Amino acid sequence: xxxxxxxxxxxxxxxxxxxxxxxxxxxxxxxxxxxxxxxxxxxxxxxxxxxxxxxxxxxxxxxxxxxxxxxxxxxxxxxxxxxxxxxxxxxxxxxxxxxxxxxxxxxxxxxxxxxxxxxxxxxxxxxxxxxxxxxxxxxxxxxxxxxxxxxxxxxxxxxxxxxxxxxx
Numbered sequence: 343x344x345x346x347x348x349x350x351x352x353x354x355x356x357x358x359x360x361x362x363x364x365x366x367x368x369x370x371x372x373x374x375x376x377x378x379x380x381x382x383x384x385x386x387x388x389x390x391x392x393x394x395x396x397x398x399x400x401x402x403x404x405x406x407x408x409x410x411x412x413x414x415x416x417x418x419x420x421x422x423x424x425x426x427x428x429x430x431x432x433x434x435x436x437x438x439x440x441x442x443x444x445x446x447x448x449x450x451x452x453x454x455x456x457x458x459x460x461x462x463x464x465x466x467x468x469x470x471x472x473x474x475x476x477x478x479x480x481x482x483x484x485x486x487x488x489x490x491x492x493x494x495x496x497x498x499x500x501x502x503x504x505x506x507x508x509x510x
Contacts, residue, residue, distance in 0.1 A: 480502055
């Protein structure tokens with residue numbers, strides 16, 4: 343169900359909450375998409391072989407913290423302790439011919455528990471492989487994939503730069 347937080351042709355703005363979930367090794371939990379089954383979601387052609395961290399669209403009357411915890415559970419089957427606000431990214435993408443402005447507010451979280459079987463079903467993120475990667479591994483890949491696909495909203499490298507060396 344589309345909401346006023348989800349960009350569309352009548353309301354071309356999108357607001358999301360992002361979660362940088364760190365484990366005890368300071369690795370970031372991320373989605374790795376290997377498939378072109380994302381046609382119509384990320385581009386009209388579909389994308390393959392790219393990484394993103396947790397991003398959840400806000401729902402009406404939901405707080406940022408509620409959306410964050412819902413996103414961690416639905417996308418990663420995880421619970422986390424909110425540590426700090428990291429910053430935001432504003433990006434743009436085309437959806438059904440409309441230029442959508444996407445703003446994502448990112449929070450740093452410390453992993454408390456994870457059970458992949460508890461991931462939500464029905465979301466596009468269900469098609470990803472969940473991986474734990476070092477920020478230094480993800481940063482150059484995210485910069486490259488943004489250029490490769492022409493989508494500024496899939497480059498989360500600036501957020502990962504901010505958390506390098508942090509021990510939650």
